[in-house]
Amino acid sequence: MNKNNFLVKVIINILALIVVSSLFDKIIIDNLLTLLAVAVVMGILNSVVKPVLTLITLPFTVASFGVFLLIINGFVLWIASTLINGFTIASFGVAIWGSLVLSIVSMIVENMFTSKK
Numbered sequence: 001m002n003k004n005n006f007l008v009k010v011i012i013n014i015l016a017l018i019v020v021s022s023l024f025d026k027i028i029i030d031n032l033l034t035l036l037a038v039a040v041v042m043g044i045l046n047s048v049v050k051p052v053l054t055l056i057t058l059p060f061t062v063a064s065f066g067v068f069l070l071i072i073n074g075f076v077l078w079i080a081s082t083l084i085n086g087f088t089i090a091s092f093g094v095a096i097w098g099s100l101v102l103s104i105v106s107m108i109v110e111n112m113f114t115s116k117k
Helices: 003-023 032-056 058-063 068-083 092-113
Strands: 027-029 087-089
Touching (some): 032 068, 058 068
8 A cells, every 4th residue: 555545545534533423422532633543543453453354254254244344343443442542432332333334434435535547
């Protein structure tokens, strides 16, 4: 992944995290610096940790027809909340629902602002 692509992903994560934190009162981002840190950490976790978890849990993902990916996405969001002070998620269930909305919003924003090649 090149630097520009990572920067675009971080910006998309920032926008999606703003939406998610405004929709879920149990997902709290204290300030803009925390928001930036969460977006960067989420970009790194999605690039490094998520593929490993997806590979390890592939049988569960296949058996659940891909639904288990929601658990993985929630876990990655939960990890980010444990790594960053000022980013609080009330429960793992909230992390799963938040990750679902985060994925949907990210997909919409990415489709709106990136060019198709």
